Amino acid sequence: MRLPKAFNVLLTALALSLCLVPATWAQAQAKAPATAPASAQAKAPAPAQQAKPAKKPAHKAKAATAAPKAAPNANAAAPNPAVVKIAERDPFVPLVNEHKPGGGPPLPPGKAGLVVATIRVDGAVRAPNGMFAVVTNPDQRVYFLREGDQLYDGDVEKIGLDGVTFKEISKDAFGKSIEKIVTKRIYPSAGEQQ
Numbered sequence: 001m002r003l004p005k006a007f008n009v010l011l012t013a014l015a016l017s018l019c020l021v022p023a024t025w026a027q028a029q030a031k032a033p034a035t036a037p038a039s040a041q042a043k044a045p046a047p048a049q050q051a052k053p054a055k056k057p058a059h060k061a062k063a064a065t066a067a068p069k070a071a072p073n074a075n076a077a078a079p080n081p082a083v084v085k086i087a088e089r090d091p092f093v094p095l096v097n098e099h100k101p102g103g104g105p106p107l108p109p110g111k112a113g114l115v116v117a118t119i120r121v122d123g124a125v126r127a128p129n130g131m132f133a134v135v136t137n138p139d140q141r142v143y144f145l146r147e148g149d150q151l152y153d154g155d156v157e158k159i160g161l162d163g164v165t166f167k168e169i170s171k172d173a174f175g176k177s178i179e180k181i182v183t184k185r186i187y188p189s190a191g192e193q194q
Contacts, residue, residue: 096173107152111143114151116168121184124161131159154182162186 107113114137122142123134133145133156145164149156154168163185170178 111145111149112152114143116151116154116166116182119151119166119184121164121186123186124159124164126161133159133164135164157181 107115114135118138119135120137121133121135125132125134130146135143135145137143145156145159147156147159151166153170154166156164157167158165163183166182166184168180168182170180172178
């Protein structure tokens with residue numbers, strides 16, 4: 001009974017080590033260019049110093065040894081681009097992201113800057129020349145809308161006493177334009193999005 005269990009543990013350890021070996025090898029390869037110039041630097045000046053005559057002035061000898069030190073450091077500063085690309089990406093961030101960080105371009109002022117998804121319908125008013133909708137944006141600014149008004153991502157289709165119907169124009173992940181009808185009610189029922 002113990003032999004198969006020990007064999008399974010050994011097999012699992014072997015599988016894990018085989019999975020980790022390529023990762024550690026890649027890390028060693030990434031660190032190797034940074035450490036290789038330093039070892040080459042230590043070996044390179046030694047033969048040059050042995051070949052020099054002993055009667056040279058000290059300031060010329062210092063200048064000769066300073067030049068080889070600068071060149072390997074320039075190579076060490078340039079990281080491997082393939083390794084940097086892998087390290088920069090966060091694995092928990094979705095690949096297709098609907099919301100861009102920073103919010104994108106600023107919205108235009110007035111009704112043209114209202115986004116259908118963020119509008120809250122506060123009321124509707126019947127007037128002799130048609131219906132008005134009273135809406136607020138997330139900044140608690142009040143706007144009066146009429147049928148046909150153009151918004152940032154759509155327009156006002158119909159205004160009724162119980163709510164407003166908008167035609168929202170958005171884009172999917174591939175850039176294709178999508179039109180959908182969104183109805184926002186003054187008093188939303190349970191489970192309905194406002």
